[in-house]
Amino acid sequence: MARGPDAPIVANATPWGRGAVAVVRLSGASLRPLLLQFCRPKGGFPPPRRARLTAFFDEDGLIDEGLLTFFPGPHSYTGEDVAELGCHGNPLIVERLLRAAQAAGARLAEPGEFTRRAVASGRLDLTRAEAVLQAIEASTPEGLAIAQAGLSGAVAALAEGLRAGLIDVCAELEARLDYPGEGLGFTEDAAVITRLGALAEEARQAAEGFKAGRAAVEGADVALIGPVNAGKSSLFNALGGSVRALVSPEPGTTRDVVERRVSLEGVMIRLLDTAGLRDDPGPIEAEGLALGQALAGDADLLLVVIPAHTPALAAEALARSKGRPRLLIGNHADRPGAVTQLDGEALLMTNARTGEGLDALKAAIPRALRGELPAGARVMIASARQRDLLYAVSSSAAAARDALAMGLGPAVAAEELYEGLSSLDQLTGRDTREDALDRLFQRFCVGK
Numbered sequence: 001m002a003r004g005p006d007a008p009i010v011a012n013a014t015p016w017g018r019g020a021v022a023v024v025r026l027s028g029a030s031l032r033p034l035l036l037q038f039c040r041p042k043g044g045f046p047p048p049r050r051a052r053l054t055a056f057f058d059e060d061g062l063i064d065e066g067l068l069t070f071f072p073g074p075h076s077y078t079g080e081d082v083a084e085l086g087c088h089g090n091p092l093i094v095e096r097l098l099r100a101a102q103a104a105g106a107r108l109a110e111p112g113e114f115t116r117r118a119v120a121s122g123r124l125d126l127t128r129a130e131a132v133l134q135a136i137e138a139s140t141p142e143g144l145a146i147a148q149a150g151l152s153g154a155v156a157a158l159a160e161g162l163r164a165g166l167i168d169v170c171a172e173l174e175a176r177l178d179y180p181g182e183g184l185g186f187t188e189d190a191a192v193i194t195r196l197g198a199l200a201e202e203a204r205q206a207a208e209g210f211k212a213g214r215a216a217v218e219g220a221d222v223a224l225i226g227p228v229n230a231g232k233s234s235l236f237n238a239l240g241g242s243v244r245a246l247v248s249p250e251p252g253t254t255r256d257v258v259e260r261r262v263s264l265e266g267v268m269i270r271l272l273d274t275a276g277l278r279d280d281p282g283p284i285e286a287e288g289l290a291l292g293q294a295l296a297g298d299a300d301l302l303l304v305v306i307p308a309h310t311p312a313l314a315a316e317a318l319a320r321s322k323g324r325p326r327l328l329i330g331n332h333a334d335r336p337g338a339v340t341q342l343d344g345e346a347l348l349m350t351n352a353r354t355g356e357g358l359d360a361l362k363a364a365i366p367r368a369l370r371g372e373l374p375a376g377a378r379v380m381i382a383s384a385r386q387r388d389l390l391y392a393v394s395s396s397a398a399a400a401r402d403a404l405a406m407g408l409g410p411a412v413a414a415e416e417l418y419e420g421l422s423s424l425d426q427l428t429g430r431d432t433r434e435d436a437l438d439r440l441f442q443r444f445c446v447g448k
């Protein structure tokens, strides 16, 4: 079977399961003869991009009757010939179709391979390829809007704008290097320094939006932790709006990790209730504790529930959550002697029994997940890869600015800017290193 970069590949493009229709997709250099081995379109091969009623066959006979649509390269998703076979949505049919395509010479696609080919052929830049993944993953309308902006080139345009700015300054610096004696006619240092500062700030602000973007696209995991009887399960029930976890005055009520989905201000949250911490847990409780700690270890935000009337009991939970994104909640706010701060840090006061303080908590959670955004900032990115590269661009521009300000000369500043340009190249995939591509595309589903 052909294994070259444009060898024919095939995959199921729709979710496995039963439905009105399923779509099997193929891509490759010249698909027509391959398709005609197992597709019999009624009235001849369909014209480009027009669906035609087609019988699909294998050696056992008719597989199904469906629609064949042919997208000749280079004006297709991948830039190669692409075919979509629409059939009835039954996994038995889809499997037979996949086997027939393989018998005709296609191989099963790797995850993300269709989109990877689109990048390789220049049909998509990397920021748009990431937006494809986000458009599939988005769990809120805000997330979908970010993905769609990325698809229509918002991140690519940001990168192009930064690139144009950096190249402009580079040209200016190179001119000084070429004609060192001629001070006249060149932009004053101060103006270049201001320009570089603005570029550094633009890249930094775009990077800062990552937390908010990721929360909107992927949602977030939030775990309740704290000592036994702090009121974790009571808050879990109150945040979710109905009783899902057992609540009792007996310490060690929760053993398993209980989870539910809660949407707070447009952020889709997987809320986890965990077993309470205490010194002498029984063997089953200890296992529950270990499980809870493992899951809480991966959470995006920890809600540390402190019994405000006996805050000393929360020492372990506080130590465990130190340095992690967390909110300190003072529950049992109604109890005599309830403290409202701990180590100088104000507690978010709640009474899980009456619901007091709950609205403030519901507002604080999405705020913590989104992070602080500069006023009026537009969130554009939801990819950690893009965030890291934008920070790199920002620090290159800032380093070039500082080099000029300290009088280190245009050569040093220009060197920094070339670094920044190389980060931008990685952002859009102009300079596409294989390992970065591998990491990106393995997150895709097969068939995309």
Ligand SMILES: Nc1nc2c(ncn2[C@@H]2O[C@H](COP(=O)(O)OP(=O)(O)OP(=O)(O)O)[C@@H](O)[C@H]2O)c(=O)[nH]1
Pocket (backbone or CB within 6 Å): 227, 228, 229, 230, 231, 232, 233, 234, 235, 246, 247, 248, 249, 250, 251, 252, 253, 254, 255, 274, 275, 276, 277, 331, 332, 333, 334, 335, 350, 351, 352, 353, 354
């Ligand atoms: N007075 C008062 N009682 C509360 C408050 N929150 C919870 N309780 C009570 O405290 C007891 C323990 O509550 P849970 O929600 O089961 O506590 P937990 O942290 O989940 O405990 P474990 O599962 O054992 O770790 C129950 O009797 C609750 O009704 C509160 O804010 N004020």
Ligand SMILES: [Mg+2]
Pocket (backbone or CB within 6 Å): 232, 233, 234, 245, 246, 247, 253, 254, 273, 274, 275, 276
């Ligand atoms: Mg509990």
